[in-house]
Amino acid sequence: MGLLSVPILTSPDFGSFQNMAKAPGFQRSVLAYSLLFAFFYLNYHVLIPKFYSKKKRWIYAALLLACFLVVSYTPDLIINSPKPPSNLPFPNNPPHKTAPIDLFGFRDTFIIQFSMIAFLSILLRLDHRLNTIQNEKLKAEVNYLKAQINPHFLFNTLNSVYALTLKKSDEAPWAVLKLSEMMRYVVTESHAEKVSLEREIQYITDYIDLQKLRMGNHTNLVYEIQGNPSGQKIAPIILINYVENAFKYGVNPDELSNIRIFIHIESHSVELIVENKITVKNTSFKEPTTEGNKNTKKRLDYFYPEKYQLHIDQRDNFYMVNLLIDLS
Structure with missing residues (x-):
């Protein structure tokens, strides 16, 4: 006017x-x-x-x-x-x-x-x-704080540790130590805007090691890391969501399961490829998974605007995620 x-x-x-x-x-x-x-x-x-x-x-x-x-x-x-x-x-x-x-x-x-x-x-x-x-x-920070530790993973891990203690297994102290390291990372380091890529990958490795406690011969797991993460920085807890989904939908004691997790690191980028056969079709997981994917996408948009590529391929019994992040 x-x-x-x-x-x-x-x-x-x-x-x-x-x-x-x-x-x-x-x-x-x-x-x-x-x-x-x-x-x-x-x-x-x-x-x-x-x-x-x-x-x-x-x-x-x-x-x-x-x-x-x-x-x-x-x-x-x-x-x-x-x-x-x-x-x-x-x-x-x-x-x-x-x-x-x-x-x-x-x-x-x-x-x-x-x-x-x-x-x-x-x-x-x-x-x-x-x-x-x-x-x-x-909004992303609030959702991120809510989902820092997946309760299903925590309950399953505690149940696995409990089973190991009943058997008086030598793996029980090791499992408690792994879970303690993960909790410490989430509580003390994950609030930072950027963390060491090496520490972030160690968090994923600890998670996978604990998941192995509840996996038997029915699950074929391949986990590979290529490249040197030393000196690189990444937003915390930004890769784990897609790894969690693989175990959430890809581990079924009554069916042969295949999970492949591949992390490729270059001088200024990191690529995560997760593939799994869908063996669990539990509708109770659907809403939390959708919300988790949305939260991860928001965090990627915030920390890496126009510096990442995310491709998700979902079919009847197959799920694949390819995430490439430019860390420069």
């Missing part, structure tokens, strides 16, 4: 609507400011999110130039009237009248006005994006 009121407030015929509405200069000014108004929303809703935010800066600059030419020349093309001499601020301005001060200057070209509108829309869009990211981060 403030933008569209500028032509009215700066018109030399302000106070006489009929004279003002008939003046070609006023008509040209209203059209130009209306185009600026439209450009603001076009820039805010389309150009910035599709080009500026995605770092397509040259395309964005070219589109800005095109918009500037449209805003500058369209009024003159539509409203045909001779331009006023350069010493007169408004067309058809009588010599005895003094036009009000033009709030922006360069009225004919709209350079300053256009630049201000473009800059303002970028600032508002970036502020909106920042607020959205902060809200999503808070």
Whole structure:
């Protein structure tokens, strides 16, 4: 409203609507400011999110130039009237009248006005994006805290440890130590924004080792790590969800199970491939799994925007996840 009121407030015929509405200069000014108004929303809703935010800066600059030419020349093309001499601020301005001060200057070209509108829309869009990211981060943190330790895994592990103690197995102290290390990692280190990739992989290894306690000869497990994780950093507890799903749906004592977990590390990236045969079709797992996948996707979007590739292939009795993260 403030933008569209500028032509009215700066018109030399302000106070006489009929004279003002008939003046070609006023008509040209209203059209130009209306185009600026439209450009603001076009820039805010389309150009910035599709080009500026995605770092397509040259395309964005070219589109800005095109918009500037449209805003500058369209009024003159539509409203045909001779331009006023350069010493007169408004067309058809009588010599005895003094036009009000033009709030922006360069009225004919709209350079300053256009630049201000473009800059303002970028600032508002970036502020909106920042607020959205902060809200999503808070939601992701809450969901992440809720799901740090999968209760099914904890109960199953405690049951397995209990069975080992009844048998007085030498593996019982080892299992308690593994579970203790996992709990310590979750409680003390996983709140950091980035942790050592080596420690994150050790967490996954401990998880798999504990899962082996409840697996027998009916499960064929392949777990491979290639590359050196030393010196690399990653967001904590961001890979484990897909590993958990493999054991949740891929271990069945009444059916032959196949689980393959492959971690490939390069200088600035880590790739996780998880494949498993679906042997458990328990609907009670479906909702928590869906929520866990959504939370992991949100955390990936937050920590690695446009720096990861996630591919999930699900068929009747087969599930595969391929996640590649650029850690640079």
